[in-house]
Amino acid sequence: MDLSYSHEERQFREEVRAFLSQNLSPALADKVRLGARLGKSDHEAWHAKLNARGWLASSWPLEYGGTGWTAVQRQIFEDELALAHAPRIVPFGLTMLGPVLQKFGNEEQKRRFLPRILSGEDWWCQGYSEPGAGSDLATLRTSAVRQGRHYLVNGQKTWTTLGQFANWIFCLVRTDKDVKPQAGISFLLIDMTSPGVSVRPIVLIDGAAEVNEVFFDNVEVPVENLVGEENDGWTYAKYLLTHERTNIAGLGFSKAGLANVKRIASAEAFDEGLLIDNPHFAARLAQVEIDLMAMATTNSRVIAKAAAGQAPGAESSMLKVKGTLIRQEITDLNRRAVGPYAMPFLPEAVEGGCNEEPVIPDYAVMQSAQYFNNRKLSIFGGSNEIQRTIICKAILEL
Amino acid sequence: MNFQLTEERQMLKESLRRFFAQNQDLGLDEFWKALAELGVIGAMFSEKQGGYGGEGFDLSVVFEELGRAGLKAPLMQSGVLAGGLLTQLGNDDQQALVEQIIAGRLQLAFAHGEPRSRYLLRHVSTTAKNCDGGFRLDGHKSVVINAERAKKLIVSARTSGTFNDAGGISLFVVDKDLQGLQVHGYQTLDGVDAAEVRLENCVLPKSAMLGQEGQAFDAIEYQVARATAALCAESLGAMESAKELTVDYIKTRQQFGVAIGKFQALQHRMADVLIEIEQARSATINVCGHLEAERGSRELHVSAAKNLIGRVGRLVAEECIQLHGGIGMTQEYRLGAVAKRMIMIDHEWGDSDHHLQRFIELSRG
Numbered sequence: 001m002d003l004s005y006s007h008e009e010r011q012f013r014e015e016v017r018a019f020l021s022q023n024l025s026p027a028l029a030d031k032v033r034l035g036a037r038l039g040k041s042d043h044e045a046w047h048a049k050l051n052a053r054g055w056l057a058s059s060w061p062l063e064y065g066g067t068g069w070t071a072v073q074r075q076i077f078e079d080e081l082a083l084a085h086a087p088r089i090v091p092f093g094l095t096m097l098g099p100v101l102q103k104f105g106n107e108e109q110k111r112r113f114l115p116r117i118l119s120g121e122d123w124w125c126q127g128y129s130e131p132g133a134g135s136d137l138a139t140l141r142t143s144a145v146r147q148g149r150h151y152l153v154n155g156q157k158t159w160t161t162l163g164q165f166a167n168w169i170f171c172l173v174r175t176d177k178d179v180k181p182q183a184g185i186s187f188l189l190i191d192m193t194s195p196g197v198s199v200r201p202i203v204l205i206d207g208a209a210e211v212n213e214v215f216f217d218n219v220e221v222p223v224e225n226l227v228g229e230e231n232d233g234w235t236y237a238k239y240l241l242t243h244e245r246t247n248i249a250g251l252g253f254s255k256a257g258l259a260n261v262k263r264i265a266s267a268e269a270f271d272e273g274l275l276i277d278n279p280h281f282a283a284r285l286a287q288v289e290i291d292l293m294a295m296a297t298t299n300s301r302v303i304a305k306a307a308a309g310q311a312p313g314a315e316s317s318m319l320k321v322k323g324t325l326i327r328q329e330i331t332d333l334n335r336r337a338v339g340p341y342a343m344p345f346l347p348e349a350v351e352g353g354c355n356e357e358p359v360i361p362d363y364a365v366m367q368s369a370q371y372f373n374n375r376k377l378s379i380f381g382g383s384n385e386i387q388r389t390i391i392c393k394a395i396l397e398l
Numbered sequence: 399m400n401f402q403l404t405e406e407r408q409m410l411k412e413s414l415r416r417f418f419a420q421n422q423d424l425g426l427d428e429f430w431k432a433l434a435e436l437g438v439i440g441a442m443f444s445e446k447q448g449g450y451g452g453e454g455f456d457l458s459v460v461f462e463e464l465g466r467a468g469l470k471a472p473l474m475q476s477g478v479l480a481g482g483l484l485t486q487l488g489n490d491d492q493q494a495l496v497e498q499i500i501a502g503r504l505q506l507a508f509a510h511g512e513p514r515s516r517y518l519l520r521h522v523s524t525t526a527k528n529c530d531g532g533f534r535l536d537g538h539k540s541v542v543i544n545a546e547r548a549k550k551l552i553v554s555a556r557t558s559g560t561f562n563d564a565g566g567i568s569l570f571v572v573d574k575d576l577q578g579l580q581v582h583g584y585q586t587l588d589g590v591d592a593a594e595v596r597l598e599n600c601v602l603p604k605s606a607m608l609g610q611e612g613q614a615f616d617a618i619e620y621q622v623a624r625a626t627a628a629l630c631a632e633s634l635g636a637m638e639s640a641k642e643l644t645v646d647y648i649k650t651r652q653q654f655g656v657a658i659g660k661f662q663a664l665q666h667r668m669a670d671v672l673i674e675i676e677q678a679r680s681a682t683i684n685v686c687g688h689l690e691a692e693r694g695s696r697e698l699h700v701s702a703a704k705n706l707i708g709r710v711g712r713l714v715a716e717e718c719i720q721l722h723g724g725i726g727m728t729q730e731y732r733l734g735a736v737a738k739r740m741i742m743i744d745h746e747w748g749d750s751d752h753h754l755q756r757f758i759e760l761s762r763g
């Protein structure tokens with residue numbers, strides 16, 4: 001066994017760091033570090049910088065404009081970006097739709113859509129969940145009825161992340177009602193500027209306008225926008241869910257989060273000293289750090305197995321559960337670290353556009369909001385309960 | 399032992415539950431007036447003080463119902479903290495303010511915490527220096543709840559000693575329009591009005607002092623103990639609400655062809671939530687029953703209860719959100735407000751870590 005990075009891998013890491021120091025502006029990094037909410041233009045500008053370097057689609061093969069990196073390189077890249085407080089790469093086009101089109105899309109679809117994901121011309125969102133179909137996704141009801149050269153789509157999607165910025169949505173729709181639920185689902189690409197599409201924001205518990213309801217009222221979708229075969233959508237959906245697994249544990253975010261807790265605890269007063277020197281707080285911090293060190297290796301082990309030709313199967317459920325628990329624990333540490341200043345909520349600081357000094361320490365402003373916002377991690381992407389059920393069935397064979 | 403509420407408290411509880419359920423939308427001022435009319439503010443004070451309650455279990459009955467209903471009122475600030483300090487330490491003029499509080503005509507705030515004090519009650523850096531027969535106050539008080547609405551603040555400041563001494567802390571009754579006093583208001587994550595209060599060259603007459611010079615710490619600790627007991631009860635009410643919402647929801651939400659409450663994985667989680675809420679109720683009873691005990695025993699129960707409530711509040715908030723799925727993450731759905739309240743309570747007068755450490759110190763005697 002060899003746990004260290006090779007010479008080439010270390011060189012690669014230096015290259016990533018150099019790129020970050022030249023391209024990530026301190027103002028944007030501060031916004032991310034403080035947990036301020038990013039606008040559409042923040043994301044677009046950052047994507048454009050990565051794209052200019054050829055690093056936006058880190059998991060795509062070279063032929064489609066990807067990097068062709070190894071799993072280890074991708075992990076290094078993700079860690080470095082997170083540690084430098086770069087905005088996260090918006091995943092819907094890049095890590096969700098891209099791989100599905102590459103595997104199941106026809107040539108025309110690949111030519112039409114993949115370059116526009118890279119250029120930022122299209123912003124995609126994910127239309128899977130519905131009010132009645134969450135964990136039990138296969139019971140989704142949004143219907144697409146074929147009428148000559150187009151499908152007529154009716155129904156509703158919900159929890160659509162950043163749908164307010166998107167001009168395209170990839171949807172699971174029902175094309176056959178008379179078969180077992182999984183067998184009547186198709187994968188459809190829908191232009192959100194089509195007549196009959198409307199988007200309504202859902203405000204989250206921390207006040208964030210992050211998710212939306214998307215309604216389809218007699219929307220005409222050209223048949224060319226069907227991916228793969230009609231009624232085969234469930235296969236593609238599952239592929240999408242299992243394809244991009246290297247970052248499911250969110251390791252980079254946890255490492256960055258932990259560094260942030262330490263920074264805050266080194267600034268916060270405690271009695272006659274600093275919080276970081278308080279044994280009770282230090283013990284909590286150490287506990288999470290110990291978990292995270294092991295998690296990094298668990299993550300690498302799962303990836304290594306997959307890289308050796310085995311698909312990361314149910315093991316990725318393990319990464320999801322433990323990885324999200326660690327991330328959530330870190331947000332809890334952060335709110336504790338700021339003490340009574342976990343209480344104020346300053347809307348003017350939320351967008352990071354606050355010109356005057358906030359009335360409380362800047363690092364404290366978003367901590368409770370972040371704590372609540374990150375409850376989502378154990379709910380979406382297959383809830384942690386669903387992941388545990390997968391582990392029970394697929395690994396433990398219970 | 400007898401764990402029954404007295405008949406009066408039982409009646410108060412029932413009438414409050416009805417009233418709060420029917421009056422969810424009252425504005426803060428109207429609600430405050432209504433509380434006065436219902437005699438709720440009076441329940442924070444003993445008969446001798448002009449009220450008809452004032453014991454731990456009077457506070458807990460009221461605050462549990464407030465927490466259950468998810469309603470906000472400056473009852474803690476005016477009725478328990480500032481009101482309590484006035485009755486405990488006030489001269490005749492200052493005592494006279496209590497009547498106005500009970501009648502709903504006066505709101506107060508207690509300005510004690512500071513940017514570097516975290517949760518340590520003795521940590522006061524704001525200074526009060528002698529000047530022209532009175533005092534000059536300088537300092538910064540943080541997260542002062544109800545400061546904007548309050549007509550007067552009770553401000554702690556140091557008349558002697560260093561920032562970390564229990565001795566040397568004095569209290570002052572300060573008019574809000576005092577020259578040099580600045581209030582920068584904001585809301586907390588759970589929608590409570592709070593503020594940063596800055597005092598710069600605030601000149602006060604000697605008569606503004608509340609109690610003996612430099613001797614305020616014991617009274618502060620005692621009134622904060624009462625407030626902590628009330629907060630525990632408020633959190634308990636919020637927990638009960640969260641539990642009820644969640645049980646109702648998982649009984650009706652269908653996935654995979656059944657109500658999700660049929661999944662044993664979720665049933666066991668809710669069973670744990672119930673067990674922990676019962677523990678929280680017991681801890682609240684413990685602290686309420688020991689508010690008049692000698693200091694060591696009282697404070698031990700304060701820290702025990704607040705530590706346990708902090709831990710259980712987190713568990714209940716997180717589990718109830720999780721078991722709801724996406725809907726639990728929305729601002730509109732009622733669970734969010736109670737969950738936020740439970741977590742914010744952890745940050746008032748000491749979180750579970752602070753009280754764990756304090757419990758260890760206190761139990762060493």
Ligand SMILES: Cc1cc2nc3c(=O)[nH]c(=O)nc-3n(C[C@H](O)[C@H](O)[C@H](O)COP(=O)(O)OP(=O)(O)OC[C@H]3O[C@@H](n4cnc5c(N)ncnc54)[C@H](O)[C@@H]3O)c2cc1C
Pocket residue numbers: 125126127128129131133134135136158159160161162211376379380381382383384385386389651653654658661663664720721722723724725727
């Ligand atoms: C912030 C946020 C962003 C999201 N973004 C998107 C998006 O962009 N696109 C999209 O399509 N969706 C998105 N989702 C939706 C997400 O995928 C769903 O919330 C998730 O699938 C859970 O579904 P649900 O909310 O309906 O909860 P439910 O499925 O109703 O689950 C409620 C609870 O029951 C549990 N449960 C359900 N079934 C079982 C079982 N068999 N055994 C044990 N426990 C069970 C769940 O784990 C959960 O605790 C987002 C959700 C959130 C919160």
